[in-house]
Amino acid sequence: xxxxxxxxxxxxxxxxxxxxxxxxxFLVAGLVVLAVGQxxxxxxTLLIEGAFGYGEGIGYTLYYATNFIFTGLAVAVAFxxxxxxxxxxxxxxxxxxxxxxxxxxxxxxxxxxxxFPVAILGAxxxxxxxxxxxxxxxxxxxxxxxxxxxxxxxxxxxLMVYVLVDVLKPTGSMAPQTRTFxxxxxxxxxxxxxxxxxxxxxxxxxxxxxxxxxxxxxxxWIVIWRTKLGYEIRTMGHSPSAASYAGxxxxxIIIITMMMxxxxxxxMALNPIMGDQHSMQLDFVxxxxxxxxxxxxxxxxxxxGIVPAAILxxxxxxxxxxxxxxxxxISRDMITIIQGLVILFAGALENMFRPxxxxxxxxxxxxxxxxxxxxxx
Amino acid sequence: MExxxxxxxxxxxxxxxxxxxxxxxxxxxxxxxxxxxxxxLEGKMLAAAFxxxxxxxxxxxxFIGLCAAVxxxxxxxxxxxxxxxxxxxxxxVSGVAIxxxxxxxxxxxxxxxxxxxxxxxxxxxxxxxxxxxxxxxAELADIPVLGSIYSNLLSGHFLLTYLAxxxxxxxxxxxxxxxxxxxxRAVGENPGAVDTAGISVTWMRYRAVICCGIxxxxxxxxxxxxxxxxxxxxxxxxxxxxxxAALIFAKWKPVNVMFACLLFGFLDAMSIxxxxxxxxxxxxxxxxxxxxxxxxxxxILLAGFIGKAIPPRxxxxxxxxxx
Numbered sequence: 003x004x005x006x007x008x009x010x011x012x013x014x015x016x017x018x019x020x021x022x023x024x025x026x027x028f029l030v031a032g033l034v035v036l037a038v039g040q041x042x043x044x045x046x047t048l049l050i051e052g053a054f055g056y057g058e059g060i061g062y063t064l065y066y067a068t069n070f071i072f073t074g075l076a077v078a079v080a081f082x083x084x085x086x087x088x089x090x091x092x093x094x095x096x097x098x099x100x101x102x103x104x105x106x107x108x109x110x111x112x113x114x115x116x117x118f119p120v121a122i123l124g125a126x127x128x129x130x131x132x133x134x135x136x137x138x139x140x141x142x143x144x145x146x147x148x149x150x151x152x153x154x155x156x157x158x159x160x161l162m163v164y165v166l167v168d169v170l171k172p173t174g175s176m177a178p179q180t181r182t183f184x185x186x187x188x189x190x191x192x193x194x195x196x197x198x199x200x201x202x203x204x205x206x207x208x209x210x211x212x213x214x215x216x217x218x219x220x221x222x223w224i225v226i227w228r229t230k231l232g233y234e235i236r237t238m239g240h241s242p243s244a245a246s247y248a249g250x251x252x253x254x255i256i257i258i259t260m261m262m263x264x265x266x267x268x269x270m271a272l273n274p275i276m277g278d279q280h281s282m283q284l285d286f287v288x289x290x291x292x293x294x295x296x297x298x299x300x301x302x303x304x305x306x307g308i309v310p311a312a313i314l315x316x317x318x319x320x321x322x323x324x325x326x327x328x329x330x331x332i333s334r335d336m337i338t339i340i341q342g343l344v345i346l347f348a349g350a351l352e353n354m355f356r357p358x359x360x361x362x363x364x365x366x367x368x369x370x371x372x373x374x375x376x377x378x379x
Numbered sequence: 380m381e382x383x384x385x386x387x388x389x390x391x392x393x394x395x396x397x398x399x400x401x402x403x404x405x406x407x408x409x410x411x412x413x414x415x416x417x418x419x420l421e422g423k424m425l426a427a428a429f430x431x432x433x434x435x436x437x438x439x440x441x442f443i444g445l446c447a448a449v450x451x452x453x454x455x456x457x458x459x460x461x462x463x464x465x466x467x468x469x470x471x472v473s474g475v476a477i478x479x480x481x482x483x484x485x486x487x488x489x490x491x492x493x494x495x496x497x498x499x500x501x502x503x504x505x506x507x508x509x510x511x512x513x514x515x516x517a518e519l520a521d522i523p524v525l526g527s528i529y530s531n532l533l534s535g536h537f538l539l540t541y542l543a544x545x546x547x548x549x550x551x552x553x554x555x556x557x558x559x560x561x562x563x564r565a566v567g568e569n570p571g572a573v574d575t576a577g578i579s580v581t582w583m584r585y586r587a588v589i590c591c592g593i594x595x596x597x598x599x600x601x602x603x604x605x606x607x608x609x610x611x612x613x614x615x616x617x618x619x620x621x622x623x624a625a626l627i628f629a630k631w632k633p634v635n636v637m638f639a640c641l642l643f644g645f646l647d648a649m650s651i652x653x654x655x656x657x658x659x660x661x662x663x664x665x666x667x668x669x670x671x672x673x674x675x676x677x678x679i680l681l682a683g684f685i686g687k688a689i690p691p692r693x694x695x696x697x698x699x700x701x702x
Binding site for chain 2: 145349
């Protein structure tokens, strides 16, 4: 057990092993489908058709993917610093205030391109603030960021129920949500983007925040791999003691990383609030913060991996809705199982198949070199 | 006298809602004291609640239900153990995964088997646990104060309730007065030393994780077979995380765990009681504030403003045996 894992070619490490893990996760999910007496093949066909078969499906897939790119990036940034931010859900929820308040304030007399930057700033600031407290507590008081972010999810949930029910709900209304925004609080949809490849998105709320998510992915790549700050963050993640020998101020890096993470999670709120519902509703995050964990693990914390992983989960959300129409036994809770399995196999058990794959490549390599394997001690 | 009766009612519901917290927090105690962090308490409890409700209804026996609940919970605990002990994976990630798998699977399987929107069928008498009256409860009820406390507060609970409270001193005894407990604590503080003494760290940690699974199973069974008569979708509703908070609040000590759970249970009971009623001296308190209070208190404690919570030193760190 103490033998370190042998070095593998990069495409195996970053391509094959994640794919094997993912395949196993879906295989187990297929067994669950079988267990409830349905055909996994039919479910898979419906899933793909529902997500990619027509323009509106693609629109919805990309709409969901937008949420998961933001939350996946949020978790990934924290991972690079060796921090586990489970609080994306709460950060996005509270950041809804940073989006909704500018909208409520400006939507009557300013066009969307004025409101949007203010809302981006608001979402990022509020999200960053909500993540900064656990970051500060970890850096200065030594309380574990995992536990505090879990607690902050629950606190956020109580806070937002209070705000929506007792403060922001228009008088005379029964539903716990803000009023519907005027045109200034509504983001333009990206129907032209898909129309350019001949698709009609129909009623899908695929909107401008998707492009913002892609920009965020590029910015994260630049910051993490091409700046001094990113270097310090990754050093902290690899070895906190090496970082402190190098004179990196740990508490500063922890707090900054958590704020970046929170800001990314917070920007997720733009998509449902300004892009789809045009109001802030109870529980609008709907688990996207937690999906971010699966997305970051699957994408190996790299933007190039996160964007496809987010789209895959978009497929699951959209296609899953489609399946539940056709096969009522498989409700959208199936996605929750798949999400759990992906987290288990791509995250906690990521090295389960590594010894087998390493042996496979070792025998392959030695067969090619026509030499016997060196005897393992 | 009216205030006294109200107090008795609140305390009684405090005990009722505290039991799953105590069981789950003690479950976490075994695991975390052995160095395996477990944020999957919620998922294990939920899966156990479902298994208990389903098995009790199908086989018509509360006992079989309890066994099924414990079995399913232990299976999930072993998955967590396999990931975090054998595979040396990230324990937090594994716990998160188990929570999601349980959340989804209970609904999918429940819908496929019973077709009641994710519920299990309502349990009849004999399929669920019933309350037990302590001896002479009815006769002593008329004695002022003490009689009321005895017959209304202490009597009339489920057997599992008494079991949960009995497990608190039992856990203390196991941890601090047995060889197993000493080794369990050692494996969470300094696994290298335990290994040097010739004791298997892996097997020790697996046993701790299985203990955790058993207790989570009982907690789940209490939810679906004692507190209510049947499983309801997502019925743990964050209790696993409150238990985790209580465990940290109690600084990983068994007797403190009981008091922390009673405190959090009391806040819960108060928040139900207080909806719409102003508190004396303070005035209206939003019910959401009361619901968030356990989490707030835990954060404040973790920040070191009320004492310091120091986790087991080897917690969360996979043990790599030297060769």
